[in-house]
């Protein structure tokens with residue numbers, strides 16, 4: 033596997049073990065069927081508990097049966113899962129960074145005890161409802177409302193593009209608490225079997241096909257007071273979760289790019305044209321050198337993020353730079369890899385086109401490339417250009 037600057041030689045024994053276990057899981061359990069899942073638009077749901085047993089959900093958090101690994105091990109895990117498919121990494125990112133993390137960081141003791149062991153083991157599935165049909169890049173304008181009523185809250189609104197919502201047991205829904213002054217954004221734990229909750233699937237995707245995506249409809253849904261996350265108010269709640277998930281994406285997409293690169297490299301050495309392997313042509317070697325360099329740059333950013341996160345110096349703008357850069361790299365590399373495979377490159381027999389299609393989603397979700405550009409622009413100039 034490409035590790036041109038030998039970054040992996042600095043890994044601890046535990047980190048190597050985590051990487052190898054995830055790599056083996058992907059090789060044995062994911063790669064054989066993932067093309068078919070992609071074609072059929074299905075997620076291999078039977079792997080959800082196994083992924084829990086292997087500690088793939090929120091590996092960097094501890095207590096309540098969670099693995100308590102370091103930040104680099106968490107990143108390596110996401111990298112190996114996304115080498116299988118971005119849908120697999122999305123499952124782990126949502127369950128870990130967007131559902132387990134907010135309950136772990138902002139939940140009551142009862143909420144933690146009720147949900148964390150079940151979510152960590154994959155016995156229960158969670159989803160994260162922030163995006164709305166009319167509010168994507170600007171989630172602070174959300175229209176979902178929660179009004180106090182009868183010892184709890186009544187929720188109304190609709191969320192869309194929600195990974196896992198059709199298969200989720202619980203949704204972390206972000207909405208405005210209209211009973212409090214200035215209607216702050218708060219997090220609500222909504223069991224999906226409550227009256228008034230619908231979770232229709234979005235099934236016409238051309239990207240991220242091996243991942244379940246849906247809506248969350250909330251029509252006069254009553255939840256008890258104890259389902260509100262007590263520890264956070266305002267946009268800091270959802271945004272802090274997104275920083276965790278984007279960190280995982282910055283690592284994950286390196287896996288997709290690496291897998292596409294390795295596939296193209298191997299293919300170029302075995303595909304003969306004009307009497308010998310296409311890898312002997314300078315044009316092909318130029319592509320191989322460029323892909324390897326881009327992936328290495330992305331690896332360097334991911335490793336540096338891990339060090340900063342480990343010592344508590346990671347700012348969300350650092351994560352924006354790495355998410356933006358590394359997803360761009362994955363987009364370029366998967367396209368070049370696809371091109372090197374010629375006609376075979378457009379089939380599900382090889383991974384690059386599937387990764388390329390997936391990366392279009394990754395380029396858009398968790399902050400579009402444009403939005404991360406604006407975050408960096410605001411940080412570097414001191415002048416926000418969002419409006």
Ligand SMILES: Cc1cc2nc3c(=O)[nH]c(=O)nc-3n(C[C@H](O)[C@H](O)[C@H](O)COP(=O)(O)OP(=O)(O)OC[C@H]3O[C@@H](n4cnc5c(N)ncnc54)[C@H](O)[C@@H]3O)c2cc1C
Pocket residue numbers: 126160161162163167168169170192193194195196240245393396397398399400401402403406417418419
């Ligand atoms: C497969 C998939 C899974 C997803 N999973 C989840 C999930 O689990 N939970 C969840 O809450 N959301 C999820 N999302 C939603 C995702 O986060 C949003 O799609 C994303 O935030 C962009 O919002 P939008 O689609 O409404 O696009 P818009 O915000 O409408 O953007 C349209 C275009 O305008 C550009 N744009 C917007 N504002 C500006 C600006 N100020 N300056 C310049 N350009 C701008 C954008 O960059 C984009 O190119 C998912 C999306 C997909 C596709």
